[in-house]
Amino acid sequence: MDFSWLPRYSGLITKSLFMTLKLSGLAIVFGMILGVIVGVLLTSKVKPIKYILRAYVELFRGAPLLIQLFMVFFGLAYIHINISLSTTVILVFTLYTGAYVAEITRSGIESIPTGQWEAAHSIGLNYFQIMRIVILPQIITIALPSLIGFFIGMTKDTSLASIIGYSELVKNAQTVMTTTSRPFETYIVVGILYFIICYPMSRFVVFVEDRIRRRQKGIYPVNKTMVKREEFGSA
């Protein structure tokens, strides 16, 4: 094993690591916005919107990311919409993330008992207030493990963008590999970089899941406001 090539290519590798992080970061931000909106709309009672969005979510969750990348990359050029490669890639990853986040949000909203809706209605909150004050804050705690779990997977999946030529970590690793003819060492370095990004996140998932489990067992109080309210009520 020979890592003597590493210093020469460290600049390229750092730059491509940044490209990977940029792509996954943008996809997380845009995908979260899109996903929460779609997820909320999926629970609405307007049938046409619901069906269209369901089709979107089902298709993007039911086909591999690679096919989505190919479809948008070749398909947009085919119908004469010319956007840059990085825009295309960000678009696909946003749509992909959005579909999953929407499904997580929807199942979160539906897991909240309807009694809470009725209670919130009866104290005079409107739909948006209930969503914002009552429902969404609860979902964040429930959905956090699966959300971060998905983000880990998505960050790893950004490597697929190299196949259509987006110059992130794996794409530039191929360049390094061909010039140094050291594929084994190159992919070890790339693997370590991905590991450094993803491993802390997966430990965090374990930590959060543990926390939630303990809370449900009642080792921790459910949350501070609830404890206070109990004290208030008994007084």
Add this chain to the structure above:
Amino acid sequence: MFLDWLFPIMHLPEFLGGALVTLELSIAAFLLSLFLGTLFSLVRYSKKPRLLYPLVTLIVEVMRNTPLLVQLFFVYFGFPQFGILLSPTVAGLSVITINSSAYYSEIIRGGIQSISKGQWEAARSIGLSRAQVFTRIIFPQVIRDVFPSITNQLVLVVFGTSVLSTLDVKELTQVASILNSQSFRSLEIFVFVMLLYYGITEITLTSSRLAYKKWFAPRTERR
């Protein structure tokens, strides 16, 4: 611009051939990785044998925290450096298998952990060996409890096989790519393939739901 939806229908045999390869790869990877994942999970759960535990932990963590594509390139391009030449299908299948067995080992380990220790003790006390306790008492319950997660991972295995197209394994994605470069009917081809994958996913999910109902659903009418 003309969208020619007859094109994918005319080439249905090629697509179905590709879909068949995808299915074969997925089923092979699924069965192998369920088996290997169970072995991994046992090592991870019992922390025995002492020598194997750190190795299995390393494999599981690395497989779960690096992209499939990198693992694939590592094996396919990296191993020949030491004279180990693998065909694309063998390299791809083994990487997907080990990758998904890492996920299965975590799923199954979680399942084993959620079963109370008292069951082990009770079963041991009526004279079953440790292997018998696991295969007859613990494992069936684990499979029932984690069945939904197993199904989800199976779908991810199906999606994972699409990455093998980068090594020129002739599965559905690669068939689509080849047809695309021959005809440039991109939109028709990839929309069609997306629907095909959706069909495969739906069939997988539906059949697993049926299997769950048949094998594991609580039967209230029985006493």
